[in-house]
Amino acid sequence: MTFIGIDLGTSSVKAVLVDDRQHVLATATRELAVARPFPLWSEQNPADWIAATLDALRSLKGAAPEAFRRCAGIGLSGQMHGAVLLDKHDEPLRPCILWNDGRAAAECAELEAREPDSRVITGNIAMPGFTAPKLLWVRRHEPDIFRRTRRILLPKAYLRLALTGEAIEDMSDASGTFWLDVGRRDWSDRMLAATELDCSFMPELVEGSQPAGRMRAELSRELGFNAPPRFAGGGGDNAAGAVGLGAVVPGSCFLSLGTSGVLWRTTAGFEPRTGSAVHAFCHALPERWHQMSVHLSAAASLSWWASISGRTEVALLQELGPQMERPVPVLFTPYLSGERTPHNDPRMRGSFIGLGHETDRTAMTQAVLEGVAFAFKDGKEALEAEASPIEEAMVIGGGARSDTWLSILSDVLNLPLKRYHKAESGAVFGAARLARLACTGESPEAICTRPSGEAAIFTPHPRRAAAYAERYAVWRRAVEVNRTLR
Numbered sequence: 160m161t162f163i164g165i166d167l168g169t170s171s172v173k174a175v176l177v178d179d180r181q182h183v184l185a186t187a188t189r190e191l192a193v194a195r196p197f198p199l200w201s202e203q204n205p206a207d208w209i210a211a212t213l214d215a216l217r218s219l220k221g222a223a224p225e226a227f228r229r230c231a232g233i234g235l236s237g238q239m240h241g242a243v244l245l246d247k248h249d250e251p252l253r254p255c256i257l258w259n260d261g262r263a264a265a266e267c268a269e270l271e272a273r274e275p276d277s278r279v280i281t282g283n284i285a286m287p288g289f290t291a292p293k294l295l296w297v298r299r300h301e302p303d304i305f306r307r308t309r310r311i312l313l314p315k316a317y318l319r320l321a322l323t324g325e326a327i328e329d330m331s332d333a334s335g336t337f338w339l340d341v342g343r344r345d346w347s348d349r350m351l352a353a354t355e356l357d358c359s360f361m362p363e364l365v366e367g368s369q370p371a372g373r374m375r376a377e378l379s380r381e382l383g384f385n386a387p388p389r390f391a392g393g394g395g396d397n398a399a400g401a402v403g404l405g406a407v408v409p410g411s412c413f414l415s416l417g418t419s420g421v422l423w424r425t426t427a428g429f430e431p432r433t434g435s436a437v438h439a440f441c442h443a444l445p446e447r448w449h450q451m452s453v454h455l456s457a458a459a460s461l462s463w464w465a466s467i468s469g470r471t472e473v474a475l476l477q478e479l480g481p482q483m484e485r486p487v488p489v490l491f492t493p494y495l496s497g498e499r500t501p502h503n504d505p506r507m508r509g510s511f512i513g514l515g516h517e518t519d520r521t522a523m524t525q526a527v528l529e530g531v532a533f534a535f536k537d538g539k540e541a542l543e544a545e546a547s548p549i550e551e552a553m554v555i556g557g558g559a560r561s562d563t564w565l566s567i568l569s570d571v572l573n574l575p576l577k578r579y580h581k582a583e584s585g586a587v588f589g590a591a592r593l594a595r596l597a598c599t600g601e602s603p604e605a606i607c608t609r610p611s612g613e614a615a616i617f618t619p620h621p622r623r624a625a626a627y628a629e630r631y632a633v634w635r636r637a638v639e640v641n642r643t644l645r
Contacts, residue, residue: 160231160598163219163388164591166396167208167237167315169193169257169418174215175584176223176230177591181606185222186584187215194254199261199287199505201496202254205243208314209321216382228383233322233374234367234391234594236399236586237315239335242293245310245317249326252304255314256293258335259419259455259496261505263292270295270337274353281334281350282341282431282439287497287505288455291337294354311360315393323390325372326362331398333364334440341448342429344441365392367402367443368596368603391597394443396586397421397451402443403589404553404579405609409447412549414568414576415585416558420457420531422538424450424549435541436503443593444603452500452538456509457531458558460493463509464527468520475524482566485623486630487522489513490637491530498534501541504642512637528564529627532571533634539572551575553609555585562617569617571627576617579610 161184166173169191176185189211194202220227240258243251256262267285270292271277277285285292290313298305312320313336316328333339333346338354338361340347346358365371371392373379379387394402397415401423406413409427414420426448431439438451456463465472490512497505509530511523543549554576558564569576592606 161226161229162591162594162598163216163230163233164587164589164594165212165215165233165235165318166399166587166590167212167235167318168396169238169259172208172211172215173584173587174212174219175587175591176219176226177588178226183588184226185219187218187222189215193257201257201260203257205251205255205314205317208318212318220383228385230384230388232389232391232594232598234399234590234592234597235315235319235393236396236590237313237318237332237393239313239332239395240288240290241314242290242297243312243314243317244297244304244308245312246307247309249310249320252307253301258288260293261287261497263287263296264505266292266295266299270353274349277337277350277353278431278433280340280347281337282429282433283337284433284436284503285337286499286503288499289335289337291350291354294356298355309360311356312362316362319372319390322374322378323372324375327365327371327392328362329365329367329371329392329394329443330441331367331443332393332395335395341439341441366445367392367394367398367593368445370597389598391593392443393590393593395440397423398440398443398449399589399593400555400585401425401449401589402592402607403585403587404555405607406553407442407444407447407603407607412551413553413555414535415556416457416554416564417556418457418459420454420535422452422535422542422552424542426450432541432544435544436500437541438500444607450542452535452541454493454500454531454534454538455496455498456493458556460491460495460509460527460531461558463495464524470520476561476563478521479524479563481562483525483563483623485626486529487525489518489522489526490634491523491526492638492641493527493530493534500538507642510641528567529571529630530634532568533631535568536571536631539574549574551577554578565617569619570623571631573619573624573628575619577614578617579614580612
């Protein structure tokens, strides 16, 4: 048997074909665009996801046709929190409002006032990126669309609906809606009522490793499968990344340096930490949960700086060299889309501080990398507050390909980091693992192992770590000053 993983990300759709020895046979990537029609807005057209996914599947078929035809299961990973609003015919009523959209800040306060126990039920603070506040915004500003809405899906659930005809979501992705009772792993009638909805608007819930529909027969024939593949529940992008890395036992940690940034810790039970804006969600595997610090502009900060400076991200990193000897005098705050952990403030904004005539492009690039690393340090301190320290972390995400950035992160966090081969593909590989579990019923511990092969290890250097600790204190003061300027 072979299995396919599909990761519906913000900047691209990735697909991977894996055999029963967990060897990758083929990969494909198709780019996606984000629309920002107004400040704080971030949207995508759901039709683009379907077109990109089908194109990626055809690419896998072209690369390994016989293995593709034998595919038994497909697992989905996806960007979280997006609101896909469907009418009675399951047609989208508007573009999807994405995870890094900040327009619903006022609705967060309204939602928590409507349901005073919301933090107890969900284990989280209401944040503009979550799905539920977006629905209150739509109700207020687009009442006709709200009135016509009959179903609300997250991005990967909409993709599943298009491919299978089934409206099903997994626990990890559902945790980020602010409608889930995360401890009970079920929709909360009280949280839905706070947005004037009920369970009829919601998809069926399954665990990420459970079966969740089969590909529509006509589509399966069109793509050339021997039989319609079974779909797994799948996982939100970070939960699928954890499955791909083998971060499935309590205490497992990893750092994701993608468009957004995440520091993850697997937990045995539901352990909310709302005071520091830490996320407490279900894992994609049964009877497991996790905590995350979340940063909205991680690798997205470097992408932004590349577009401003007229260079590619790769070129900017090559100008720096493999390792920084000391912090740069320039400071960067990476809040291009606001921030979650620990600030929960969508109106925070990015900035360069300390520019002089002598400042050049390389100094500003280094400042961007360091600013993102300092934001991760904020998140690490939030995760460790009143809890055990994090001793080491694996790394995934596109930004993890940069030795320079990982060296800076290790020094700033004073934390050993391990990067395994193809570290950027954790989520899509995890989705393929979930597909296998849904088809075979094997033990997650037997399949969701840590990557094989030797890891590149980035260890903090005492002198640089001490210098970054001093610089972090200055950066924190700059962040607070910056917040007063809006």
